[in-house]
Amino acid sequence: MSNKQRPSSSTTTHQTPEQNLQDRLVTAYFVWIFLGLFGFHRFYLGYKISGLVMAIVSCLSLAFGLFFYQLKGLGVPPWITLVPILLWWVIDGCLIPQWAKRVTGAQPN
DSSP: TTTTOOOOOOTOOOOHHHHHHHHHHHEEEEHHHHGGTHHHHHHHHTHHHHHHHHHHHHHHHOOOOOHHHHOOGGGOOGGGGHHHHHHHHHHHHHHHHHHHHHHHHHOOO
């Protein structure tokens, strides 16, 4: 067998589910921190429908917050519209390890 037909050991890497889980977790948390309010971490972990719902709810929440900010006479503080989406974002941060284990097929501890 010539060198052209044989895969080199440097280009062929096989990760165990636990190694894949660690890589997936790091990336998922990175996406969660920077784009998590819009549900991109859910898209990354394969939860496309709930990611879309989170993106829509986040955009509407931000829009209503700006709307209330512009209408000061209503007496509704704009931050009140952000509390539910921020709570959802924090809860998702706690659920990322469980979702990543399900996606990678790693055994729970």
